Amino acid sequence: MATKELKRSRGILGSLTLVFIAVGLYFGLVKAPPDANQGDLQRIMYLHIPSILTAYLSFFIVFVGSCMYLWKREQRDDILARSAAEIGVVFTALTIIEGSIWGRPTWGVWWTWDARLTLTAILLIIFAGYLMLRSLIEDEERGAVAGAVLGIIGFLDIPLIHMSVYWWRTLHQPPSILRPDKAPWENVHPAMLTALALNFVAFMLLYFYLLSLRIRVGESEAKAQRAVLEGTA
Amino acid sequence: MAFLRQAAWLLWKDLLLELRRRESLIAMFFFGALLLFIFNFALDVERAKATEMAPGLLWLAVVFCGTLGLMQLFQPERENHCLEALLIAPVDRAAIFVAKACFNLLLMALVEIVVFPLYWVLFSVTAWDRLPLVFLYGLLGTVGFSVLGTLFSALTLSARGREILLPLLILPLIIPIVLATIRGMDAILRNAELAESLPWLNMLIAFDVIFLTAGILVFDWVVET
């Protein structure tokens, strides 16, 4: 019964995600006016900003799951952390790709060593490392503990990396085209804000939908393993 | 008190083992010197630019040598399952961690004492009076590197492909340390005002303290089971 309800709520979440993505795209691509300076190019921000926020949320969930796992030793916390890390890596990669697509016409380059870009890339590397670590440790429990430690250290390292990279860029080079402390657009049209908010909601829904799916996979794996264990007992 | 005494004994043990196994230090030293030669071929370091490039190249050499050392760091504890012997002994886990990190720091510092002046000689850097300060930054950066490196060296003990995994995990995490060290050295070598180099020094010390604290806090879990 409980699983049935769970399945139904997951279905609702999925449909809701679809609806919001459609609405978000409509508002972002049609309803919102083109940017005064960048024209239609700026519309990619409606995806770019929600996806990086989603990635950050993801790594925060990795951190929370890791702490909970070390504290309580419940397998579900580890599954949560690992699932969030996987999806977080996807969203971070997505952010970087979107940024490149936007950066090429705007800055004339695919990549620049801007503080935010650099930070995002490092984030991707750290959590890709997390996934690698998990896949390279055979023992389930040891892998979970090692992953939790990396999840915590990696998350706590983010502000340090941010601080150092930011200071480096502001202390030694003229501010880059994209000023980290300033939004790329100056006067924000209300329709733009609406589009951004809608897309943000759509990404959040998509994120939690994917997370719930990935957690289900993790739980099924754990369940299958338990079943094999009980069977051999 | 017991903590320091135990850490000291463990450090003494590691030094004695290194003296007799000769696994790490000599290899690290040769690798460091070799890298300076490779840098010359790869970058064709000119005299005029050598000073400017010193921080980056020196730190690269430090990181590569350090990674080499980290691979071997827990080797003596793996043989004969000696790590188990330490874990069942009434020894604070933090003492094991601190002793290992200190040992690695010591090895790297010895390498730096040779490799840094060697750079000055090979590339005709004239700013000899700056060398002690550059060395100070190098040492502080090495503290952070050793602390994180020791933590992850222990964390990956049971992982497959550890030799690849270890640098992959450490290098992105030590970026704050890298930046602070290199920028600090850079300011020193450009004869910049104190106001420019001091923030990096403070930052470096702060990072070292943060990583050391975090390492001590989580090391219990790293070596458990």
Next chain:
Amino acid sequence: MHLQIRRLSKAYGTAWALRDIDLQLGSGECIALLGPNGAGKTTLIKTLAGLVRPTSGEILLDGVKHSGETARRIGIGILAPGDHLYDQLTAEENLKLFLALYGGDKRAPIGDALASAGLADWAHEYVGAFSSGMKCRLSIAKWRLLDPRLLLVDEPYGVLDGAGVKLLESYLSDVCRSGGLVVIATHDVGRAAALCSRAVILKRGRVVFDEAKHASWDSFFCAVGEFAPRGEAWPS
């Protein structure tokens, strides 16, 4: 000291190493842990030492949950031949190091301990050059100095000569007599039956036999014999 093992299980991946182990161990006991390869003897020893975290169940040490922490407090020794010694330290340096780590008396008679293990002439040799038997003797000397309350012995007989076996058994008896607890995992059923006061037999991670020697000699012998490796001498 009283160890209470309650429904202890340990799974590695999809296989049980230990399954629902229930045991009560008390001071002064000398317990033979028998069973074929892969029965879970070593896992049980590591779990008792606090080196392996159980999947489920618990061990109570004098009523308090047992973990790596409590294991270190009471002093647990693992005597596994060839293990837990640094190859590039001399015999004497090994003992010195562990004595210091255990917070032992600096003036402890290291020389005497080595001499009693028959290693006086090798005190300044690297342990790496030792034979397995000599390493085992050094381990005995080490634990004699450190005096653990719970001593876990993992398959000691294969490497020791006659005098070495005598040395080991007299030490184990001393530990039991002074209120310590000894668990020996071994395949040498004969020696175990002669030395120990109780036998526990594991098979596929479960306890299939657990009895004190005096309780019912016949069943003890029969059960032990059933698991004894073929061709092994059996005391009459």
